[in-house]
Amino acid sequence: MSVHIDIAGMRPESVAVVPSPLAELGMALHALSEPGHHPGLQGWVTGVTARLDPHLADRMCEADFLWRTTFSDLFLPYAGIPGPGTLPGATLADELDLLDKLTDEQFVDAALEFTCAVGYGTCGPTALTDAEVRRRSLDLAAARGPQQLRFSERLLADPPRIRAWLRQFLQDCDEAFFAETWSRLRHQLAADARHKTDLLRHRGLAEALAAVSPAVTLDEAAAEITVDKLGEGRTATGEDGLLLVPTSLGWPHLMVLHRHGWQPVLHYPAGSPELAAPPTLEQLALRMTALSHPVRMRMCRYLARSAYTTGELAQVHGMTAPEISRHLAVLKKAGLITTRRRGRYVLHQLDVTMVARLGSEFLEGILR
Template identity: 35%
Template sequence: MNGSLGKQARVNKDIAANAVICPVAVTLLLPAADLRSITVRTSPLAELCACLHALDEPDHHPAASRWVARVHAHADEDLLSRATAWAPLWSAFRARYLLPLTAGPRRALDEELQDIEAIPLDDFETMTLQALIGKNNAAIGDGVLHRLRLISSSRLELGTLVRRDAAGFRGRLLDFLTAFAEAAFTPEWPAMKVVLEREASAREWDLHRRGPFALADLPAATAGDGRIVLDKLYNATVQIDAQRPCLLVPTLYGQPHFVVKHYPRYPVVIQYGTSPSTAPSLETIRHRLAVLQDPTRLRLCYAILRNPVATSELANQLGMSAPQVSRHLRKLREAELVHVHRRGSVVYYQLDAAAIERLGPQLLSVLYR
């Protein structure tokens, strides 16, 4: 019986480890050389909704703090109340229609709002419900309102309204976006636009010079074998070509989020911050967490937290051989969780306490992205 329990414990441990390191990502399959399928464009609609998100969740959008303060100081209370009511549409999972729906030339805000009005109601309703649920390809069937009830009353209310009258829902949303833009966004847009167009021009030049794989410079992106892999907390694979172009949209106030949208029959849109991300990749975070899962490595961390300790002394303290200790220390070193000091022929290890402490904020930053 004890043997069976021990075996099950090992199986559970393996499952937990695999859950930490199992890769999840959005994979973009790139055209061989056709740059026409990848474009860069500023979008007042996308930036308006990034601003609205920052207004709803200001704590992790320090770049927007002054704008948020101005809005609270000058905006009409009814307008702020309406912004809160609509906020689930530009929460962590943005409604697809709140980013550009076409990959053509730059468009004014009123043109982008007209694009929302022009999409089929079925698409509008599905995009809305997926945003409220917070999942790509979420099944929008009879049980959707029950799912929303389990998430929040505000999302249930919006889901019920769009299910009951999608056209009326869309009209009221567009009225709000127009009113909010006039009151709090349009006066700010010219200054934002200068920064965003400068970034867009630099990105366009980089694409022209280096080809599609310039996308690997985006936050949490890696390139290889005809594809770009983007760190996201779900799996998807999308072919980028003339029929399904990719549109890059820089954002000033949307940082630190990294938004990827790939709704069928519409361009793939990537909204990324104008400032380089300082957060490590999701894979780096997974690796560090996996390294720290091992009980022996945790004991080592405790032993080297306050002072540098030599390998031989660690072996004595832990009752292990020096080669065993060295293998565990190598894992901690590869994960960049220890400092290494050499005094003569002796090597000492000390835990990088700051790196351990940063794992919390860094993990949070990756999740926000």
């Protein structure tokens, strides 16, 4: 499972690395709504929440599905503006002006992205123009609760009103807490953007993408970028190029905008505490599958305490040596056990550190 970006014909100069205050405000709202996703931001979340105006806190709940469950493309509006080369604005006000340039159809589609199940990566009828899509959108919104249904009904009935509401809400968030946060973060993000831009110019796209995240790889022969995520999608740069947007508040989320007709965007964590080479989702699945078998779980109980030979494990578990060997091979392939030789015996032992990391690595993988 992964997201693929076709870059055939893309010019090197059409790749840009630019911080985005609106995208960072979106991540700030997400962190405030889902602090469990961002344990490193607990102090910041507590401080902002403690001084937040109750009325603004209530308004945050009115449309929190735009940033709580995942991250709406409305926070990356420059990607939806027709024509190549549209970049994030230097200020939040600039980017709110770019948000105003989206058509009503674009705005509604992006706002309903996680409510109506219209194909995200394909071109099709929209809820504003098609009665059946509209009905299905409202049915799905109702299934998610009365709050989301009310918002969706107001959005479909009067898009300009919701657009004005969202703009005012974001401006109020900026005044209440984000302007101070952005003044602190923008220098770090600008430095990261300069570093990635230097890599692009002097080392090439492959090294720049590797620096963005080990989960992003470039197949130069196939002219394709692959992002290792628990999701599937496909898009192409075409004439629009590729935009890389760093975030400080967003770790561990690595997001890919691959909406049909929009410029592809990689929204990546800058200066994140992730490991130099975190496991791929395939490796995580391999490890969790290896540990899910009841026999291997019992074996791990012994192997966590001491090193055992194949014969010793066979005797303890009442199984044949070949059967134990097959289970050991699965655990070893998953990187969960170590082996060492002692004379003519081979001793196996559980890599307790690796197993302990599975919890945080699994969380990072599913949040990526």
